[in-house]
Amino acid sequence: MKDECKTLLDALNKVSACYRHLVTCAGGTSDSQNLREELKKTRQKAQVLANANKNKLTTILKDGTISKDDRAEFERLWVLFSTCMEILEMDMRRALDLGQVFPLSVPTKHLIQTGMIGRTSAVAARAMNVQNVKYEEGNDIDTVDLNELEQDINEVRGMIYEMEMKVNVLQWTVEAKQEPGTELKSPASAGASSLGMISVHGDGCKKLCDTSKICAGVMFTAVLLFAIALAACVVKFA
Amino acid sequence: MTIHTARIHTAKIQMACLAKMEKVIVAMQDPDIGVKMKYQKLLITAIPHAVTGTDIVEWLLQNLSLTEEESLHLGDLIVKYGYIYPLKDPKNFVLRADDSPYRFQTPYFWTSYKWPARELDYAIYLAKKNITRQGDLLDYEKDSYNLLHKRINHTWDFVVMQASEQLRAAKQRRKSDRIVLDCQEQAYWFVNRPPPGVINIMESAPKRNNIHTTKVKLIEYYKKALTRSRVKSSMSLEGFVKRCDQYLLHDPIVSGCLPCNPWITSGTLFWTLNADIVTIPTRLRVERWAFNFGDLLHDPLGHQQFRYFLEREFSAENLSFWEACEDVQYGELSKVEEKVEAIFEQFLAAGASKWVNIDSKTMEKTLDGLQIPHRYVFEDAQMHIYMLMKKDSYPRYLKSDMYKSILARSIVPPETKKRSFLHPFLSSMVPFMRWHRHANPGSAQMFYPKDGDGKGKDMTVSQLCRFSHPMANLGVFTGPNIPIHSEDAPSWSQSSLPSFCPGILPAATSPSCSCTDPKSLPLNTDEVSLETQDYTNVEDTKISENKEAEAEEDEFGWTTRC
Numbered sequence: 152m153k154d155e156c157k158t159l160l161d162a163l164n165k166v167s168a169c170y171r172h173l174v175t176c177a178g179g180t181s182d183s184q185n186l187r188e189e190l191k192k193t194r195q196k197a198q199v200l201a202n203a204n205k206n207k208l209t210t211i212l213k214d215g216t217i218s219k220d221d222r223a224e225f226e227r228l229w230v231l232f233s234t235c236m237e238i239l240e241m242d243m244r245r246a247l248d249l250g251q252v253f254p255l256s257v258p259t260k261h262l263i264q265t266g267m268i269g270r271t272s273a274v275a276a277r278a279m280n281v282q283n284v285k286y287e288e289g290n291d292i293d294t295v296d297l298n299e300l301e302q303d304i305n306e307v308r309g310m311i312y313e314m315e316m317k318v319n320v321l322q323w324t325v326e327a328k329q330e331p332g333t334e335l336k337s338p339a340s341a342g343a344s345s346l347g348m349i350s351v352h353g354d355g356c357k358k359l360c361d362t363s364k365i366c367a368g369v370m371f372t373a374v375l376l377f378a379i380a381l382a383a384c385v386v387k388f389a
Numbered sequence: 390m391t392i393h394t395a396r397i398h399t400a401k402i403q404m405a406c407l408a409k410m411e412k413v414i415v416a417m418q419d420p421d422i423g424v425k426m427k428y429q430k431l432l433i434t435a436i437p438h439a440v441t442g443t444d445i446v447e448w449l450l451q452n453l454s455l456t457e458e459e460s461l462h463l464g465d466l467i468v469k470y471g472y473i474y475p476l477k478d479p480k481n482f483v484l485r486a487d488d489s490p491y492r493f494q495t496p497y498f499w500t501s502y503k504w505p506a507r508e509l510d511y512a513i514y515l516a517k518k519n520i521t522r523q524g525d526l527l528d529y530e531k532d533s534y535n536l537l538h539k540r541i542n543h544t545w546d547f548v549v550m551q552a553s554e555q556l557r558a559a560k561q562r563r564k565s566d567r568i569v570l571d572c573q574e575q576a577y578w579f580v581n582r583p584p585p586g587v588i589n590i591m592e593s594a595p596k597r598n599n600i601h602t603t604k605v606k607l608i609e610y611y612k613k614a615l616t617r618s619r620v621k622s623s624m625s626l627e628g629f630v631k632r633c634d635q636y637l638l639h640d641p642i643v644s645g646c647l648p649c650n651p652w653i654t655s656g657t658l659f660w661t662l663n664a665d666i667v668t669i670p671t672r673l674r675v676e677r678w679a680f681n682f683g684d685l686l687h688d689p690l691g692h693q694q695f696r697y698f699l700e701r702e703f704s705a706e707n708l709s710f711w712e713a714c715e716d717v718q719y720g721e722l723s724k725v726e727e728k729v730e731a732i733f734e735q736f737l738a739a740g741a742s743k744w745v746n747i748d749s750k751t752m753e754k755t756l757d758g759l760q761i762p763h764r765y766v767f768e769d770a771q772m773h774i775y776m777l778m779k780k781d782s783y784p785r786y787l788k789s790d791m792y793k794s795i796l797a798r799s800i801v802p803p804e805t806k807k808r809s810f811l812h813p814f815l816s817s818m819v820p821f822m823r824w825h826r827h828a829n830p831g832s833a834q835m836f837y838p839k840d841g842d843g844k845g846k847d848m849t850v851s852q853l854c855r856f857s858h859p860m861a862n863l864g865v866f867t868g869p870n871i872p873i874h875s876e877d878a879p880s881w882s883q884s885s886l887p888s889f890c891p892g893i894l895p896a897a898t899s900p901s902c903s904c905t906d907p908k909s910l911p912l913n914t915d916e917v918s919l920e921t922q923d924y925t926n927v928e929d930t931k932i933s934e935n936k937e938a939e940a941e942e943d944e945f946g947w948t949t950r951c
Contacts, residue, residue, distance in 0.1 A: 164550050164551060164554050165557075165558075168554035168555040169558045172555065172558045175495055175497040175498070175570070175573070176495065177496065178495060178496030178497065179495045179496065227543075230543050230544055230547075231546055231547040231550070235547060235551075237509070241504075241507075245497060248503075249496055261415060261418035263414065263418055263496055264418055264426055264437070264438040264493055265494070265495045265573070266436050266438040266439070266492050266493075266565075267495070267566045267570070268563075268565070268566065269562050269565070269566040271562070273561035273562065274558050274561045276561075277557075277558060278558075322543050322544075323543060324543075325544075326542060326543070327545035329545060329546055329549050362432070365432070
């Protein structure tokens with residue numbers, strides 16, 4: 152039971168993170184019809200997951216027969232879930248706002264050239280757990296979608312309100328399981344360190360493996376060339 | 390923090406200056422007339438859409454027709470507010486008019502009052518940074534991190550979860566985009582959570598106008614308010630309870646209205662009995678004069694009586710002065726000046742005919758105030774005289790014979806029954822009808838005349854109100870019963886003949902009530918007297934058994950009980 156809830160919550164978390172990522176691109180140059188469609192799909196998936204989460208957690212928490220420890224755990228999950236919903240709602244609102252401010256079909260409203268040029272399809276694919284995202288919508292997605300988006304926002308708000316009313320969880324009683332800094336030991340940190348290496352904004356003078364690799368490569372090629380030159384000289388003079 | 394903040398943002402609107410900046414930024418994006426974009430060359434990649442400082446300044450200069458200084462300043466503002474962020478020196482948000490590179494911020498991260506940066510987001514950002522930098526956060530960031538861990542401890546797990554997920558999501562993008570994203574976020578949080586020492590542009594400056602005076606005044610006000618004496622609720626509630634107790638019997642809703650409530654029975658006897666000036670007031674009214682001085686003064690009859698008393702004591706000028714001051718206060722504005730003059734001459738001038746005794750300080754103040762006559766010039770003097778009367782004359786009045794005699798004279802009108810409409814044939818039954826008196830059958834309490842020292846006051850008013858009718862034992866009932874003291878509602882009052890209606894018109898609600906003012910009920914006197922004669926005859930016989938024959942009969946055969 153707990154594991155089911157956890158997996159559901161993780162899924163929702165993943166989708167919200169992807170949605171957040173997509174919304175940050177809205178209004179910029181990597182924005183496009185595709186992005187709007189991806190936003191819509193991600194949002195719909197998020198809503199489905201949210202509903203599933205909500206139903207599950209509500210039924211569990213309303214049931215009075217669970218033990219105290221279990222209850223504490225489920226309350227913690229509940230708090231995490233409600234925070235996730237908050238973030239999702241906020242992002243949906245931003246998406247609505249940005250969609251209204253930066254309509255794609257109006258040529259006079261230019262998109263901000265933010266420097267992001269890549270496509271966001273991979274993010275959307277990750278969100279929806281598919282390999283490739285299919286783009287089906289027509290060209291007027293931005294206007295049509297906005298109405299749906301508004302409705303979805305209202306739905307989400309309604310859901311949050313319902314959650315608050317139905318289940319009485321005292322948020323301040325939930326304690327975090329993780330101490331500050333535990334994320335450093337998480338597996339995500341190992342992979343993320345490579346990202347730090349690419350940052351070039353002279354923050355510290357950290358030796359970046361990449362540059363050292365390049366230096367090594369350069370030196371190697373220099374040595375190689377020198378060796379070739381020597382060999383050529385030897386051949387010439389021999 | 391959590392659920393509730395999400396609902397607050399809808400009320401805010403974007404600041405005007407920010408909206409304008411956004412317009413400028415959007416205009417800059419125009420492919421034709423916008424700013425020229427360059428590439429930022431990094432080690433591995435080249436990231437497009439970089440702008441140099443000079444380009445920005447030039448563009449502003451040309452398109453907004455500003456001077457060089459102005460465009461530099463405006464560009465600087467745009468950078469400070471985070472719409473453009475520097476690439477080379479990310480800790481220093483300053484526009485340099487050279488070829489230092491800048492880039493535009495994505496709209497999601499634009500500075501806004503509509504979407505204020507939240508603690509939760511900052512926590513997620515710090516967690517992400519912690520992961521990517523392997524714990525190498527700046528000092529202030531570390532402090533914020535720890536603080537946030539404490540503050541939003543309940544969702545900290547979510548913060549960590551979300552941070553790792555966002556990093557994983559970002560990995561799906563190209564390297565160059567990831568760099569850009571990193572820069573963007575860094576710039577955003579630099580603006581919204583600036584390091585110590587950097588100006589926080591989201592803060593609003595203190596208001597400039599007269600801040601000192603307004604704050605100083607506020608501080609003084611609050612200091613005074615602190616020193617105000619407060620009454621403990623236990624004491625004030627006691628006082629409240631006492632007042633309620635005192636006025637309980639005088640309240641027509643709670644204790645009923647003698648003889649009958651005009652609103653219910655449509656009988657105006659109550660009003661006639663309690664008219665402004667009556668020769669015989671009601672008991673309750675006279676007793677009320679003893680409660681406090683204000684009650685005495687504001688009751689017209691009481692006022693008149695008090696005046697008579699003062700005249701006897703030769704201190705009536707106080708009351709006249711008080712009345713004159715009230716007149717000025719509440720009278721016509723146009724006449725204020727002349728009234729003030731008149732008062733001065735009559736009461737305050739040296740050697741005046743009705744000179745009032747006011748202490749020198751108040752007199753000085755009043756005389757000064759007379760230069761500019763207005764309604765309230767005599768406020769202090771009036772208050773002084775009022776207190777004088779209250780402390781001195783009033784207690785003496787209450788102990789005086791005048792008061793006691795009027796108290797003795799006062800009547801307690803018996804309660805009458807509400808009558809329904811009459812059946813003519815029942816009028817013959819009238820002699821057998823007795824107005825039901827609200828009475829306790831056991832307490833055939835007759836009223837004894839006062840001995841003169843307020844003995845009547847010993848009896849509670851409820852006892853005085855009751856009036857046992859000698860014929861009540863017949864159990865005759867006339868119309869619906871309106872019990873005033875419901876606990877005393879005798880059961881026999883509801884007995885036989887409930888539908889009988891008296892043959893008397895409702896106007897004279899009860900023959901048993903006398904009209905104290907003979908002129909007010911000219912039509913009914915005959916009937917009344919007819920009735921009462923029957924009635925009082927019977928009554929007298931019974932009554933005379935019970936009481937000492939000290940009841941007086943007035944002209945209508947109505948015996949006043951004391």
